[in-house]
Amino acid sequence: MNIRAVVSDETTRLSAIIDACLGLEGPMLPILHQIQQEFGFIPEPAKQLIADALNLSRAEVHGVITFYHDFRDKPAGRHVLKLCRAEACQSMGGEPLAAKIQALLGVDWHCTTPDGALTLEPVYCLGLCAQAPAAMLDGEVHARLDEDALADILAEVRR
Known part of the structure; x- marks a missing residue:
């Protein structure tokens, strides 16, 4: 063609x-x-x-x-991980988790891993403030994140 x-x-x-x-x-x-x-x-x-x-x-x-943060100017990865950046999540350890996932993936916000597996996006409130820190992977929310939960999410993405 x-x-x-x-x-x-x-x-x-x-x-x-x-x-x-x-x-x-x-x-x-x-x-x-x-x-x-x-x-x-x-x-x-x-x-x-x-x-x-x-x-x-x-x-x-x-x-x-x-x-609007949900609109993209280039294709996303096979998976999209949105990490909450709102104050409640930050106060409950979201900032170190965000830094850890950026380091593990080797990408910054709004970027996709070189293998096209995952796009990392910031989001400003998922409505799970009482269960912070929170994230959303492909539309499924994950609450009370810690390093173990983060490892599980990454393992799911790599399958």
Whole structure:
């Protein structure tokens, strides 16, 4: 398949998502969520297509994408680990756990391990303050984290 066919297919898929959401009230967020669900991230060409469809500037669309932490500009790893960075989790030992996992994985926030296994994301409250520190792996919450629980999470990712 040549590059023009790939670009054309991507544009067609993006346009279909945008068209399907245009009738919704406040369509930008539903459009972005649908695109991320379809592609796993927001491809760069989507910004201009959305801007044109909503009569906005590309910069306005980019601003919304970068404001919300759940939107990505590149594909995530096979697994996504979100560590809570809120005050309750930090006060219960979240900071040393965050440093430990970054060191073990060799990645910083918003980065993916070289093997593509895991993307590490900060999140600012999972609502488990009474069970801090907390994390979410692929949508499943883990509370009262310690080094043993962290090792279990990493073992799960490496399976």
